[in-house]
Amino acid sequence: MxxxxxxxxxxxxxxxxxxxxxxxxxxxxxxxxxxxxxxxxxxxxxxxxxxxxxxxxxxxxxxxxxxxxxxxxxxxxxxxxxxxxxxxxxxxxxxxxxxxxxxxxxxxxxxxxxxxxxxxxxxxxxxxxxxxxxxxxxxxxxxxxxxxxxxxxxxxxxxxxxxxxxxxxxxxxxxxxxxxxxxxxxxxxxxxxxxxxxxxxxxxxxxxxxxxxxxxxxxxxxxxxxxxxxxxxxxxxxxxxxxxxxxxxxxxxxxxxxxxxxxxxxxxxxxxxxxxxxxxxxxxxxxxxxxxxxxxxxxxxxxxxxxxxxxxxxxxxxxxxxxxxxxxxxxxxNRKSAQTGELRIVRLSKPTGGVMGNDELILLVEKVSKKNIKVRFFEEDEDGETVWEAYAKFRESDVHHQYAIVCQTPPYKDKDVDREVNVYIELIRPSDDERSFPALPFRYKPRSVIVSRKRRRTGSSANSSSSGTESSNTWMP
Amino acid sequence: MxxxxxxxxxxxxxxxxxxxxxxxxxxxxxxxxxxxxxxxxxxxxxxxxxxxxxxxxxxxxxxxxxxxxxxxxxxxxxxxxxxxxxxxxxxxxxxxxxxxxxxxxxxxxxxxxxxxxxxxxxxxxxxxxxxxxxxxxxxxxxxxxxxxxxxxxxxxxxxxxxxxxxxxxxxxxxxxxxxxxxxxxxxxxxxxxxxxxxxxxxxxxxxxxxxxxxxxxxxxxxxxxxxxxxxxxxxxxxxxxxxxxxxxxxxxxxxxxxxxxxxxxxxxxxxxxxxxxxxxxxxxxxxxxxxxxxxxxxxxxxxxxxxxxxxxxxxxxxxxxxxxxxxxxxxxxNRKSAQTGELRIVRLSKPTGGVMGNDELILLVEKVSKKNIKVRFFEEDEDGETVWEAYAKFRESDVHHQYAIVCQTPPYKDKDVDREVNVYIELIRPSDDERSFPALPFRYKPRSVIVSRKRRRTGSSANSSSSGTESSNTWMP
DNA sequence: GGGGAATCCCC
DNA sequence: GGGGATTCCCC
Incomplete structure (x- = not known):
């Protein structure tokens, strides 16, 4: 009592x-x-x-x-x-x-x-x-x-x-x-x-x-x-x-x-x-x-x-x-669960990749479930309309203990662009269609063969100082 | 009974x-x-x-x-x-x-x-x-x-x-x-x-x-x-x-x-x-x-x-x-504990960096404790003797949920080398001096100004096709 | 408010 | 043998 x-x-x-x-x-x-x-x-x-x-x-x-x-x-x-x-x-x-x-x-x-x-x-x-x-x-x-x-x-x-x-x-x-x-x-x-x-x-x-x-x-x-x-x-x-x-x-x-x-x-x-x-x-x-x-x-x-x-x-x-x-x-x-928590990309191993895709990219992310996560690349026009999207390639085993994803960048839609293309990367959780926010910027770089061709044609130098990187050189079709 | x-x-x-x-x-x-x-x-x-x-x-x-x-x-x-x-x-x-x-x-x-x-x-x-x-x-x-x-x-x-x-x-x-x-x-x-x-x-x-x-x-x-x-x-x-x-x-x-x-x-x-x-x-x-x-x-x-x-x-x-x-x-x-478990580097975000150091490098690692981990770079001669060592720079907050480390590469001892230098990276846990094994190879790249100087002097092309990268150009002293 | 340790569960 | 979910602890 x-x-x-x-x-x-x-x-x-x-x-x-x-x-x-x-x-x-x-x-x-x-x-x-x-x-x-x-x-x-x-x-x-x-x-x-x-x-x-x-x-x-x-x-x-x-x-x-x-x-x-x-x-x-x-x-x-x-x-x-x-x-x-x-x-x-x-x-x-x-x-x-x-x-x-x-x-x-x-x-x-x-x-x-x-x-x-x-x-x-x-x-x-x-x-x-x-x-x-x-x-x-x-x-x-x-x-x-x-x-x-x-x-x-x-x-x-x-x-x-x-x-x-x-x-x-x-x-x-x-x-x-x-x-x-x-x-x-x-x-x-x-x-x-x-x-x-x-x-x-x-x-x-x-x-x-x-x-x-x-x-x-x-x-x-x-x-x-x-x-x-x-x-x-x-x-x-x-x-x-x-x-x-x-x-x-x-x-x-x-x-x-x-x-x-x-x-x-x-x-x-x-x-x-x-x-x-x-x-x-x-x-x-x-x-x-x-x-x-x-x-x-x-x-x-x-x-x-x-x-x-x-x-x-x-x-x-x-x-x-x-x-x-x-x-x-x-x-x-529940914010704490990998199934319902916030999706977030904390960091990219690099901000750029070649238009041919298949560049290795590491994303550091907040807790994700390897069976329930996608990496989406997309491009928007001036009006915010999505004009292109593609998904990075990775296996479940490429998700490192829920906190990092090692993936291959998808090829950009146009392998012959002669300028850099600004796109975005976001995570998607299929189970509830949740997205990471904000989407992180990523730049596709043109192949160097295209850049030099353009240079020859127009006499202009590439408008980006970093076009035609080593890796771009290797993406010959 | x-x-x-x-x-x-x-x-x-x-x-x-x-x-x-x-x-x-x-x-x-x-x-x-x-x-x-x-x-x-x-x-x-x-x-x-x-x-x-x-x-x-x-x-x-x-x-x-x-x-x-x-x-x-x-x-x-x-x-x-x-x-x-x-x-x-x-x-x-x-x-x-x-x-x-x-x-x-x-x-x-x-x-x-x-x-x-x-x-x-x-x-x-x-x-x-x-x-x-x-x-x-x-x-x-x-x-x-x-x-x-x-x-x-x-x-x-x-x-x-x-x-x-x-x-x-x-x-x-x-x-x-x-x-x-x-x-x-x-x-x-x-x-x-x-x-x-x-x-x-x-x-x-x-x-x-x-x-x-x-x-x-x-x-x-x-x-x-x-x-x-x-x-x-x-x-x-x-x-x-x-x-x-x-x-x-x-x-x-x-x-x-x-x-x-x-x-x-x-x-x-x-x-x-x-x-x-x-x-x-x-x-x-x-x-x-x-x-x-x-x-x-x-x-x-x-x-x-x-x-x-x-x-x-x-x-x-x-x-x-x-x-x-x-x-x-x-x-x-205990293999399961971050304090006593095996140290291992699963992956590097890139295999090379400039001799000037301060390149961002991401290591995916097995469970580590952010208060008890170091990233050691070292070089060995032909006899396996350590001829140089230095530690990567990072803060506790750069350790991403125990499974990734975002660090800056240390500068190599000789900023004027004219060839690539092969070194190793390993994790060290100070509390018990445990090392990751095996150490992962990493290559330091010479500055491009040094490479071109050498080229002019010797008339030879760099022995590595990838010397003189974009980033090397930016490490002017 | 959040990270991680301790404990438990299951492929 | 191992990864991760669950539960708990503490800065």
Whole structure:
């Protein structure tokens, strides 16, 4: 029996509570003694045991948390409701909403407009309620009949790439999940707005798989009071507070393989219990859940997640009722993985090669997978149109420990050019068609026989001092 | 209470025994219920628990093993005595010993002689006892007085580099610890001979630290009957069997960091108990042992070990009495570590550079540590004498993820040479002065101004078609 | 924020 | 036998 506390952001003070439940998984925050999660608990290494204590301390017993549905086994009873607190900007009034419809083409550009102009307005202003939140549905032609249906819109997507951290890495600070348009200043964060609704509501953010409408085993955490609180994260919105929910200071914890099934099962079960608003699942339901979890866990993409946003109203009896269909963010890719990380050419062994190609070229690159990488040469005209492309030649064994590629340059399309040709080199990862950026410049040099012929004809010297190199001499057709 | 069995190589059959002791560490083979080791046991992850079961099954209860001293807590009561078994060549009769002293200068050459001529002799021959084992002491001048003292000699050193494997890697087969002179055929193995003794004896091999005469926390294992048996390993030798002990099929298990202290403590304690031939250690002794272990564990080199060979005779009362001072093998280095692994240049971005130096050169290399690596250029004369050396210039940040080095070539000593100069490039690891092998050839090219001067003077064309390159032209002093 | 060491997995 | 993925640690 331990005394624990949590910081109640609604009331702005610490709340003490008793806790005698043992945590079962590294991330579990369920404390119900009859939790069905218990049966999945694996043994833990000493280090893991230590760490999970951190999470266990976050547990809140049912009944202590305000505004929660009365479910003893609710997965969310232990979760902090954040509204206007220090760590998370719970509800920023949408000053930008002047009552006129923006009629913007898509969420992203709306997000940009919003941020560009109004993002740092400090305090909630008092906007006439009647003017607020008359949003159109994305300017689609068919939106007439759903014009006044409550709807969630993403106004700021999360960044596309982010390093997922293991639990063991969650000591220090490592930077949080910013918005796609975040800069040093202003920083942005994933952000949604609830449209066409004017009562109090809760906006929830949780981590989902990208291939299924199902939770992801990884954890979306928020650092709060020296603790990492797991998803889902709820923010209160209302007429007074505004209907924008900005999710600040989140991180993504990479669930270790041995816990994937367990964590996924727990999350799926929690959602099911919540949706059905009942205490326990039937044996049959549990069995199906297990089977489904097994299938999903087997080929879940561990290096890609997305955010799921949901909106609920809380009935007088405490029940949470969905207000709008969930919306999903763009994919967030694990920056650390060779399968999803940033592609980058750090250096070329030389900036030029002959038009005949087959020059050996070494590229120093950031981590790549030898089975999933190509080296593309391409030429653009003045308008940026691609007028030529070709791929360098190399085998898997020419990829040196993921960090260097030894390749042969492809021949240029025209072996008889009489001047240097400026082209570019980029990496391509076929699996997701990712490119390195920026493309690096490379110059094709004409054959020396062509250069001297031109010289004889025109009487001019080559316009490049370095034309007609040794190697060019050897590329006689 | 489980039934277990081990294969008794002395009797050539499986022996059943009861086992109700739980194993404490990943490698522990001690089963005594009052073992003091118990207090160090850490919790284990599920995976670890599984694996240690493998080891636990090897436990032999005291009293079941023949030829062992009567110590309930003996660390070696659970160890297989190997003589003439399938996996380990327990005792090869030393046919080569004709009774005359070889008087060889060192153990290694003796080892070579032995192997070259006699290694594959199939069956033990019956050599007149009186003629056997009259070895000299390494041919030292001062060896007269110890000529007939029993002595261990290493006749085949272990290989210098070997990949240490984690316990989790011990499924498949990964090649065993061969002798320094091992080839595809003939393979050799670490091997010692006991000289100046003609009774039955046991030769023991165990893993030691290189900086101290103390055991290493890593495990020297022998695969036997689908199990990895930990060190020490004992082989029986005698007049009939010969006095050569060849340790076949050994591997080195890299103890995970969290078990270093525990494993080291156990090994040290086992040795102490064995040496003192008593059941338990006093409280004071245990305390000292702990402190000493703590000190040793703190800065033990985890990437370097050596073999310790010892010889014992077994008294009629079962006591083991040392016959000769222990001898230690050369260091065995972990091939997988950047600190001790093989240095190798896989490729150069170009084979030539100008005499003025400062040409950018990329080396693709096997794993190096950026804080512990140098690139040495050197020139040898016809006799192989080094006539010039210099180091390439680069910063730590020029080492690309341990696998490539971007450096500037050093200037050649003579900026006015009028012909190409052939030199070599090698990597050097300062910490252990290790070199890459073989050194790669590199050619310095004369400045073009020198070449044309020579041409004018001598009327001859440069003897290299590629002298006077573009870049050479730019190295004007 | 990132590089690399330690550990584990698999071709 | 070896490369690389996974997990962890630390500058």
């Amino acid at each position: 331990n005394m624990n506390q949590y910081y109640d952001l609604d009331n702005g003070k610490n709340v003490m509570f008793m806790n005698d439940a043992s945590s079962t998984s590294g991330y579990s925050s369920s404390t119900s003694p009859n939790s069905t999660n218990r049966s999945f608990s694996p043994a833990h290494s000493p280090k893991t045991m230590e760490l999970q204590t951190d999470f266990a301390n976050l547990n809140l017993p049912g009944g202590n948390s305000p505004h929660q549905p009365p479910m003893a086994n609710s997965p969310y009873q232990n979760q902090l409701l954040n509204n206007g607190g220090i760590c998370q900007l719970g509800a920023t009034n949408l000053i930008n909403s002047t009552g006129v419809s923006f009629g913007v083409a898509n969420v992203t550009s709306f997000g940009n407009m919003y941020m560009d102009h109004q993002y740092f307005v400090p305090a909630p202003a008092t906007v006439p309620p009647s003017q607020n939140f008359g949003y159109h549905q994305n300017g689609l032609a068919s939106d007439g009949d759903i014009k006044h249906v409550p709807q969630l819109r993403i106004v700021e997507q999360p960044v596309e790439k982010f390093r997922f951290r293991y639990k063991s890495e969650m000591h220090g600070t490592h930077g949080s999940l910013n918005g796609a348009n975040s800069k040093r200043t202003p920083k942005t964060f994933p952000e949604v707005t609830l449209c066409n609704y004017d009562g109090p509501a809760v906006i929830r953010c949780s981590l989902f798989q990208t291939n299924l409408d199902s939770p992801h085993s990884h954890q979306l955490v928020v650092r709060k009071d020296d603790r990492d609180v797991c998803d889902p994260h709820d923010l209160h919105v209302s007429k007074e507070r505004g209907y924008v929910a900005q999710f600040i200071n989140m991180g993504i914890i990479h669930t270790a393989k041995k816990y994937i099934f367990e964590e996924l099962c727990k999350k799926k079960q929690d959602r099911l219990v919540f949706q059905m608003n009942r205490r326990e699942l039937s044996h049959k339901q549990l069995q199906e859940l297990h089977q489904e979890t097994e299938r999903e866990a087997k080929d879940m993409n561990l290096n890609q997640v997305r955010l799921c946003f949901e909106a609920f109203k809380i009935e007088d009896n405490g029940a949470w009722v969905p207000l709008a269909p969930p919306v999903y963010s763009n994919a967030i890719n | 489980n039934m277990n069995q081990y294969y008794d190589l002395d009797n050539g059959k499986n022996v059943m025994f009861m086992n109700d002791a739980s194993s404490t560490s990943g490698y522990s083979s001690s089963t005594s219920p009052n073992s003091t080791n118990r207090s160090f046991s850490p919790a284990h992850s599920p995976k670890t628990m599984e694996l240690q079961t493998d080891f636990a099954n090897l436990n032999l209860p005291g009293g079941n093993s023949p030829h062992q001293p009567p110590m309930a807590n003996s660390p070696y009561q659970n160890q297989l005595l190997n003589n003439g078994g399938i996996c380990q060549l327990g005792a090869t009769n030393l046919i080569n010993s004709t009774g005359v002293s070889f008087g060889v200068a060192n153990v290694t050459s003796f080892g070579n002689m032995y192997m070259d001529h006699q290694y594959f002799v199939p069956a033990p021959a019956t050599v007149p006892p009186s003629q056997n084992f009259g070895y000299h002491q390494n041919g030292l001048a001062s060896d007269g007085d110890i000529k007939h003292v029993p002595q261990l000699r290493i006749v085949e050193q272990p290989v210098e580099k070997f990949r240490f494997r984690y316990k989790s890697e011990m499924h498949g087969t990964h090649g065993s610890l061969n002798g320094a002179n091992s080839k595809r055929t003939p393979k050799t193995f670490p091997e010692v001979t006991l000289c100046n003794y003609d009774g039955p004896a046991v030769i023991r091999c165990s893993l030691f630290q290189t900086n101290l005469d103390s055991p290493h926390s890593h495990q020297l294992v022998v695969r036997k009957d689908d199990r990895d048996v930990c060190d020490p390993h004992d082989l029986h030798v005698s007049k009939e069997r010969g006095y050569v002990a060849q340790f076949i099929n050994m591997g080195i298990i890299h103890t995970a960091k969290k078990y270093i202290f525990e494993e080291l403590c156990k090994k040290k304690q086992d040795r102490l108990v064995f040496q003192m031939n008593r059941r338990e250690l006093s409280h004071k002794q245990l305390q000292e042992l702990h402190q000493e272990t703590e000190r040793e564990a703190k800065d033990m080199n985890l990437n370097q070990v050596r073999l310790c060979f010892e010889a014992f005779k077994i008294e009629d009362n079962g006591a083991w009495v040392p016959l000769a001072p222990p001898v230690y093998s050369n260091a065995i280095n």
